[in-house]
Amino acid sequence: MADPQPERFPADVSGADEADAVLADGVLRALHGVLDPEIRRPVTELDMISGVRVDARRATVDVRLTIVGCPAAHAIERDVRNAAASVAGVDDVEVRVSVMTAQQRNALTERLRAGRPRGIQFGPDSLTKVFAVTSGKGGVGKSTVTANLAVALAARGLAVGLVDVDVFGFSIPGLLGVEDAVPTRVNDMILPPVAHGVKAISIGMFLEPSDDPSPGRGSGQATGSGQAGKRRPQAVSWRGPMLHRTVQQFLTDVWFGDLDVLLLDLPPGTGDVAISVGQLLPHAEVLVVTTPQIAAADVAERSGLAARQTGQTVSGVIENMAGLAQPDGSVLDLFGSGGGAEVAGRLGVPLLASVPISVPLRVGGDIGVPIVLSDPADPAAVALTAVAEQLAGRTRGLAGKPLGLAVT
Template sequence: MADAELADRIRTALGRVIDPEIRKPITELDMVGAIDVDDQGAADITIKLTIVGCPAATSIERDVREAAASTPGVTQVAVDVQVMSTAERQALTDRLRGGRGARGVQFGPDSLTRVYTVTSGKGGVGKSTVTANLAVALAARGLRVGLVDADVHGFSIPGLLGLVENGVAVKPTQVGDMILPPVAHGVKVVSIGMFIDAPTDGTTAVAVAWRGPMLHRTIQQFLTDVFFGDLDVLLLDLPPGTGDVAISIGQLLPHAEVLVVTTPQPAAAEVAERSGVVARQTGQRVYGVIENMAGLPQPDGSILPLFGTGGGEALSTRLSVGQTEPVPLLASVPLSVTLRQGGDTGRPVVLSDPADPAAAEILRLAGQLAGRPRGLAGKRLGVSTS
């Protein structure tokens, strides 16, 4: 005869098992089926994975066994691993979307998620490296963070965050028409590099040669079909310049705030100004400037200005013209060998060496952004007084 009370305690314990991709308890995802317990305390538990070959299968089964075995009264645990039916998967995706249309863009004007696009006027200023480390630094502060690698032609985020296996970017899991992004250092990440067999170890180059319409559809799919869940912050790493992707992002996320990355070199700052101007033309607000490669610290404590000085301050002053609020220089990130090495190995410097001057400046910036309140003014809360 089954012990119903013990079965209920086991189900409660399984509520502590989190699906590593969806980041919700498996009991909330209807992944736990029947739980049978005999008079001797032997438990037979059925779990239902989202898809065949689910990459999280091993960790979920292990965590189920441990949670059940830790329940007082359980003497033995057997786990029967099954796969959801098509109808069960559809019900899951509908529930995760919370009633939102299957093709609706996430993080619209009513979302409480802070959306930052990180842009630059030209390549080679370290925009992606700064974005990757900033995302990880925000996640380390306990925030729920998503990162969209919108630099379709020059994607680098998977490599910078270590989302690479055998030289190829880790691929997302697809449940029906919903894409579950891989997670690196607490950050949910999506990149076009995850959808093509492109080695990231430099052995073979694979070019993405797409024009405007295809680029727009790709970015739109990232914002509709990728399940990020409830995020505190979403970062988008934009390609340099003022091309199709920047315009598409402006159309899809006109309420996003813009972080402009430049080096101290005046020529780079002048080009970076254009990306901020284009963002404003699409309705976005330039929130601030990040100056990267701001000098190389010397053993005697002095700074060697390899790329000049003053570019960040000059850019923030020029971008402040035409806005109701000034555009501050948020951070000046110094040159750092450790920062570069972290990008090469997929281990962000904010984790590997937080005392490094570049890491310390990015962590300071993360603290500043994390402390911004999320206002409810003008937001639809989805509640009724009737």
């Protein structure tokens, strides 16, 4: 038997006379093009439009926000107003804002879950390709690489999620320019902020903001994020069970919707979080980031071997911080050379790219605009975009997936 459909709350559409009724229909059609900035679906599909009334070419649109103080309220109101005003024949627009009832909110969260029971969203049957990015040592550029891959994949039109499980050294919010973003909660569902087209979640988004009123770093591109003062760095010192629950909650309660690709930024090394991710997402493919330094190869290889012990597949190695191009055309191998190929050889997987040291790459990270967007012609951006293309080619395959068919 099919799952019962959650209740719908359709819009009441009317006009003072026949011509106004036609305009009201036009306004509703125009509103189909307005997306909720966090959920990324048309507001009309989400029952956020409760009424459209046109009187003597004057449109009144009733909008229902998901929660009181919805951080996306301003953007939704603006987009609704603009869409209604774009309908030829409408002279004026009034937008009236209210908040969903508990019943309407429940129906919405049910619908977003699409009848699936609450649980890990990216199990082995999911069509979402999951890549966990790991490294042996810290500071090799793993988070920078992950953020760039996510943004490059989103720029190709893929639906991309990024989970920053580098709990002790989280840096994804800053790298994506959303370090002050606060995720919205709708019932027990957490809506991840969207930055540069990527739905991103990080422990850094749940720390209490300080009272420091100075503006945070970033491009302010987060949509639907509450802005509440710059966060001072805070230490997270948790033991294994707490870490495991956090990873589990990110994969269960954060609503990503239908994703093509999910990337996870793991902490360096082979600790508790890597083990939790291995247990929760055993089908994830692992990408190992390392530097060209041969001396770092052992520890990088170990992070790949640890992933294999939990059943994950190591898909490739990305060498980062390779030779720095000098103004005279020579190349300075600051961290030596050959480390990436060495690790790839030992793990028996391809070396996916060698990303050079790049000042624009570092600057892109500092200002929250990844280099694949801020300076796509830079050699480091070119190398990272090429990796994203390889990964994109491997998404949405049904090959090897159980189809859930039974012989009767």
